[in-house]
Amino acid sequence: MDELLLSKVRLAVIAQLITAEWVTFTELQKSIDVTNGNLGAHLGKLVKAGYVKEEKRFEGRRPRSRYRLTKAGRTALLSHVAALQALVDP
């Protein structure tokens, strides 16, 4: 089981990202319903682990961060889900 994905918020972030090419910080915050600071901290850990790639860009004059799942993140989620399934249905 992946220690990093034992957090429900980080698990939700990875699950959101596996269904999209990319998702913005605002959309993630809305979907998962956590505070900006909380989400930022969790995203920081996922980026540091190489599970998520952060892209900073401007839309008009407003800076926006968007996030993509990396290959490592995808593999981690699939392994983690397989481990959870093995625990539920041994």
Added chain:
Amino acid sequence: MDTAQARDHLQWVDGIVRLADRHLHFPPATLVAWGLFGAIVNAVQWARASGFAVPADGVLQPPLMLVALGVTIWAAWRVPTSRRTLVDSYAGTVFVVIFGVLLIVNLTAQHTVVPPKAMGLFWAAGLSMALLIVGLQASRPLLAGGVALLGATVAACLVPGWFEALSALGWVVGLVVPGVVLARDRSDGRAAAV
């Protein structure tokens, strides 16, 4: 982690993946623009067949196509940029490939080996395929539009005297109406997909 927690986490992931997978952010203005384009082209041909004096296809169609292309580009810029789902990518690919193939065939074959009526049939059949493929995956309005456009095309073939009129109707019901439905949906097609 115990079994109950593991089950809870699995349900959490399943809920997110199942919901997010169905999100489609399709620009409604694109559907309306191309629906009107197809309807006008067919309506003009119907008017010509009925004896009315109407502009030649070569004069009317290129500017209309440029307008529809302009609306498509403008609408693409206005698509909500908070998320691009895999369904969005898939829908984009389907429409671009089908539209591209039809355009190439149109530019090369019409007036040489394919009469305008047959070309109209190709466009309606091709676009109904795109609507059905994307609609089945992610959007009820697009699915209904695909069925309507295909139905109108079949009806047009069965009643050749009304071919252009029924085709024009098909473009309106098949593309313009779903476009309006999606535009009215505040969540840009998300709720309509469920």
